[in-house]
Amino acid sequence: MKRIALALFACCSIASADERRSGLLDMRPEAQAMQRDDSMNPGMLWVLDGEALWGRKPTPAAQSCADCHGDAAASMRGVAARYPAFDQASGSAIDLAGRIIQCREAHQAGPPLARESKELLALSSFVAHQSRGLPIAPPEDTGMRAVRALGQRIYNTRMGQLDLSCAQCHDDHAGRRLAGSSIPQAHPTGYPIYRLEWQGVGSLQRRLRGCMVGVRAEPFAYGSSEFIAIEAYLMERARGMALETPAIRP
Amino acid sequence: MKAARFLASLLLAMAIPAMAAAQTLQVTGDAVMQSLTGSAGDPARGRAIITDRQKGFCLLCHSGPFNEEPLQGNLAPSLEGAGSRWNEGQLRLRLMDNKRVNAESIMPAYHRIEGLNRVGATWRDRPILTAAEIEDVLAFLMGLKAEKAP
Numbered sequence: 001m002k003r004i005a006l007a008l009f010a011c012c013s014i015a016s017a018d019e020r021r022s023g024l025l026d027m028r029p030e031a032q033a034m035q036r037d038d039s040m041n042p043g044m045l046w047v048l049d050g051e052a053l054w055g056r057k058p059t060p061a062a063q064s065c066a067d068c069h070g071d072a073a074a075s076m077r078g079v080a081a082r083y084p085a086f087d088q089a090s091g092s093a094i095d096l097a098g099r100i101i102q103c104r105e106a107h108q109a110g111p112p113l114a115r116e117s118k119e120l121l122a123l124s125s126f127v128a129h130q131s132r133g134l135p136i137a138p139p140e141d142t143g144m145r146a147v148r149a150l151g152q153r154i155y156n157t158r159m160g161q162l163d164l165s166c167a168q169c170h171d172d173h174a175g176r177r178l179a180g181s182s183i184p185q186a187h188p189t190g191y192p193i194y195r196l197e198w199q200g201v202g203s204l205q206r207r208l209r210g211c212m213v214g215v216r217a218e219p220f221a222y223g224s225s226e227f228i229a230i231e232a233y234l235m236e237r238a239r240g241m242a243l244e245t246p247a248i249r250p
Numbered sequence: 251m252k253a254a255r256f257l258a259s260l261l262l263a264m265a266i267p268a269m270a271a272a273q274t275l276q277v278t279g280d281a282v283m284q285s286l287t288g289s290a291g292d293p294a295r296g297r298a299i300i301t302d303r304q305k306g307f308c309l310l311c312h313s314g315p316f317n318e319e320p321l322q323g324n325l326a327p328s329l330e331g332a333g334s335r336w337n338e339g340q341l342r343l344r345l346m347d348n349k350r351v352n353a354e355s356i357m358p359a360y361h362r363i364e365g366l367n368r369v370g371a372t373w374r375d376r377p378i379l380t381a382a383e384i385e386d387v388l389a390f391l392m393g394l395k396a397e398k399a400p
Contacts, residue, residue, distance in 0.1 A: 161373040162358045163349075163366055173325050173356075179303075179310045180321030216373045 043194035043246025050126025058110030086143035151233025160217030190247020281339030286381035296390030331396035
């Protein structure tokens with residue numbers, strides 16, 4: 001059954017022996033249909049907002065994203081598939097949201113974009129949407145290798161009052177039921193996502209905070225090197241899987 | 251003995267870190283024979299703790315005879331018959347710290363506070379269940395007897 005579903009989805013990249021599956025396939029058929037139909041997918045509202053922001057100057061003196069980057073369909077195609085990336089200037093890894101924050105600061109001198117703000121989620125959704133259907137392709141540079149290794153270490157470390165690691169749920173028990181929820185394999189294919197429980201769009205880091213609070217651990221801060229490291233590890237783990245932004249999740 | 255138990259509950263009540271509380275765990279074989287409170291727990295309260303998503307949250311992983319709870323997990327065996335598979339002392343240790351029996355287990359230690367990593371501020375330095383709550387859950391589990399074979 002699992003294999004059949006996987007084969008249907010495998011159009012885009014996955015070899016037949018690949019056991020990896022997007023969280024999309026763990027959802028009820030109605031939720032899957034909602035994601036697949038842009039006219040029903042509420043995440044598209046954020047994408048449309050992001051498109052409008054892309055062309056708008058944050059202050060009269062500033063340039064818009066479009067003034068510098070032109071048509072996003074061309075300039076942003078594939079960008080989300082290779083983030084987090086190594087930022088030579090700071091000598092550390094940066095995630096896609098962080099890069100957009102940086103552009104606003106350095107190139108637009110506009111009001112700063114806060115993590116999880118509606119504006120940043122809209123821009124992130126719009127930029128990531130330009131990579132929908134493309135395979136995740138993390139960069140190979142050595143800087144990122146160390147970051148991913150840190151992410152993998154965190155992923156395998158028990159944490160919180162419940163003393164559980166990410167791997168114990170998402171590797172050892174994926175497909176099983178945690179009370180009413182089916183445990184997905186934790187592939188970061190759909191972010192930012194529209195989560196039914198949030199009734200809104202949120203980032204991968206918001207999702208990870210949820211899992212950490214769920215095991216009663218102190219979550220990492222938004223934009224922290226730890227979250228970016230986990231994100232980088234999850235992207236490597238999902239290498240070759242297709243991006244879905246904006247995905248729906250329960 | 252009695253003094254030690256008194257000290258243990260005092261320490262837990264004051265939520266004093268860890269080492270002290272750990273030393274008071276009296277393990278005999280794979281069991282903790284003494285009641286943590288000195289008396290028997292209340293099975294009705296124990297049942298409520300098991301199904302409470304903020305207290306015992308046992309049904310995240312387990313299933314059991316709780317018909318009013320439609321959302322039960324399947325990461326762990328059913329609790330049905332637990333009181334026949336184990337004696338009271340064995341169950342007490344498994345509840346307090348199942349990793350003493352199986353280091354790889356995913357079942358949280360419900361009455362241990364040391365050796366944990368990045369516990370959220372709200373939950374730090376207190377066990378998931380108090381001594382009295384452990385005894386209540388235990389009292390309920392001991393009543394879950396397997397049906398006799400025909």
